[in-house]
Ligand SMILES: Cc1cc2nc3c(=O)[nH]c(=O)nc-3n(C[C@H](O)[C@H](O)[C@H](O)COP(=O)(O)O)c2cc1C
């Protein structure tokens with residue numbers, strides 16, 4: 001058991017939890033951008049910074065990122081001190097200058113007292129904040145189709161060599177996880193376009209609704225060791241089918 | 255042949271030391287910095303052969319003063335000759351080696367007193383150093399294992415492996431107070447202990463940093479071997495930047511020869527301990543030297559720093575406990591083990607025992623590598639060893655700690671060069687680079703230059719460094735172009751503070767040093783840029799107007815000759831004049847004027 005002081009409150013948590021986990025469990029809100037429960041922590045956006053110091057320390061507290069800093073017994077944590085707020089405001093100010101067209105960033109910045117950026121705005125229209133959630137989710141799935149290229153301010157998300165993403169299976173995990181909606185895609189009932197590729201959709205046998213891309217089906221089948229024709233019905237149809245079978249069984253019993 | 259025990263090792267040492275018995279050894283440096291050493295060596299060899307003089311001409315690694323090279327030494331006589339050319343060979347063979355007389359032109363001129371010295375022990379900038387990490391600099395051929403063994407290298411490792419337990423080694427390193435020389439100054443002993451005590455089946459030991467690899471690769475390998483023994487690692491890497499071809503070749507050769515002699519590899523020196531070392535290459539980018547980026551590079555990933563939870567000592571390379579030390583730190587380890595912690599603590603300060611290799615450069619008379627005890631003042635370094643500011647200029651500032659170091663001014667000259675005192679003044683030990691600036695420099699422009707280049711070096715992972723450094727550089731650029739406003743100064747300060755506070759790795763945390771330290775010390779010059787539209791240093795062209803002081807001008811026409819725009823007129827022996835309409839403020843004339851007549855208005 002670990003007991004900490006977060007913003008003057010006694011918060012108890014377990015070994016292995018982060019400061020962010022502990023704060024959230026206690027209902028204390030800390031903003032995050034590059035964090036996602038299902039993915040390895042990254043520590044890039046720095047929005048989740050908090051001040052932390054051991055209770056017996058006389059030196060200045062450390063500014064740490066709560067999404068990665070482990071909870072430790074006796075830690076005194078401040079999630080909204082002037083220093084924390086200043087760092088957060090500056091991060092949002094910088095992101096706003098980078099992505100002035102992103103509603104998500106605009107709203108978040110405004111909430112933290114940054115109605116407009118104090119830096120020259122970039123004009124390339126990009127909404128990418130380089131949180132790398134897309135790269136990480138793509139890697140987690142196992143496709144490794146996209147990733148960061150370049151460094152410094154020129155860093156961007158791309159497929160290898162800036163070509164169409166050869167390993168992409170068109171699953172849209174990246175577009176769905178992207179907090180700012182930077183990753184564009186087009187979709188019809190028959191086709192899906194993303195990362196310079198066009199995918200054909202597999203349709204549900206029952207409803208005729210698009211199920212997944214063909215590449216995604218092969219990928220999932222291979223990964224799960226299932227035949228490709230396993231994926232023929234949408235989850236809804238499957239559920240309905242099961243319900244019907246059960247209902248039928250009941251009827252027969254009766 | 256493999257050395258299978260301590261006895262075989264000491265016999266090998268005697269053999270190596272005795273191999274030149276009856277011959278005079280002459281060493282010619284083949285450091286990376288100076289060219290021409292090979293030709294000098296060949297000339298001395300052939301001259302000696304013709305004269306029937308029996309010499310052993312051997313190579314030497316870098317002495318750390320490449321502006322004096324090629325250097326020829328005669329170790330037995332303690333002689334040190336600088337700037338030697340092949341044509342000097344006859345005189346070297348007959349006079350220097352034959353009679354112990356050194357012609358004046360080959361003796362080293364002391365930058366401060368202009369006196370000439372040929373005896374190494376008398377040359378002030380060498381004699382004033384305490385060379386421990388650099389103990390073999392220029393004294394051995396870094397490509398020759400026998401040279402290393404003759405100098406005692408691997409003796410401390412032999413002692414550790416055969417007479418000490420790993421615990422005892424760690425205790426000795428802890429007691430010595432040795433701190434990492436790679437920049438952060440973390441306790442090496444604590445780091446080793448954390449790695450030893452971490453849970454895991456096997457461990458790794460990694461050497462990082464290039465300088466010592468070029469000078470004394472076996473000392474680094476010996477230190478790495480001791481580290482591996484102490485933490486219990488059986489595999490290790492030496493990480494070198496692929497672009498330093500010389501270091502790469504030397505380390506590769508050193509690992510091979512040491513392994514062949516049984517000083518690395520399986521059952522080292524006949525003991526139960528095995529340690530295999532491999533060379534790992536990385537990019538030339540600044541951030542590639544950061545410890546977690548190094549480990550990622552060895553794993554074949556993009557060399558991006560990661561947040562240090564957990565610490566590498568607990569979960570590092572390929573998920574195993576890993577100890578990573580700077581090569582200078584490792585080169586000191588054998589000294590601590592051989593001479594004991596008390597001896598090591600006799601130099602330096604209580605907090606930072608021992609010495610630090612500093613690389614002095616910029617507008618100083620004698621630059622190069624200077625190894626001095628921690629606590630030596632900046633004044634001693636610049637004015638004592640470095641001989642003061644070059645030319646007739648005055649000291650204005652020194653950037654201490656490398657590209658992400660801080661700028662210290664005249665009032666800071668008595669600062670002891672040590673982690674605490676430097677940090678208190680906004681500078682760092684960092685890479686140990688010290689760059690001197692004279693009164694013809696502009697702190698704002700220096701801040702712009704380094705911030706701009708570090709912004710480009712940012713790996714792009716975290717927001718404060720990637721975006722913040724960019725905007726700091728932009729603001730500074732505007733100021734140097736004469737487009738700044740007084741409101742820029744508090745904005746610079748506020749942004750720099752957050753970048754330093756909130757960045758992920760040392761690059762972003764230290765990059766703002768140059769901004770904050772110049773703002774602290776040279777605020778008046780910043781104000782002159784944004785309020786009066788003037789650059790007092792005469793560097794920022796948009797804000798500089800040069801004028802010739804007619805009282806000082808001797809009419810020598812030196813300035814006229816270098817002015818690329820033809821803006822300067824005036825007859826010989828008559829005061830000259832700069833036409834402000836034509837002048838582009840490039841400052842060429844000012845570098846040439848011997849009478850300091852060209853002034854900034
Ligand atoms: C941006 C950056 C660059 C660095 N470059 C180097 C380097 O070139 N060589 C080096 O030894 N350490 C470098 N370091 C320091 C390493 O991260 C690490 O602290 C050091 O190698 C550990 O060894 P030590 O404890 O012996 O100092 C760098 C650190 C940062 C933040």
Ligand code: SF4
Pocket residue numbers: 127128129130131132133134135157174177178179180181182183
């Ligand atoms: S595209 Fe979206 S998810 Fe990917 S790095 Fe950019 S902002 Fe993050």
Ligand code: SF4
Pocket residue numbers: 541559711712713714715716717719720757758759760761762763
């Ligand atoms: S501080 Fe800079 S170099 Fe270090 S991780 Fe952040 S962006 Fe990369």
Ligand code: FES
Pocket residue numbers: 031032033034035042043044045046047048049065066067068
């Ligand atoms: S959420 Fe913690 S650094 Fe991004």
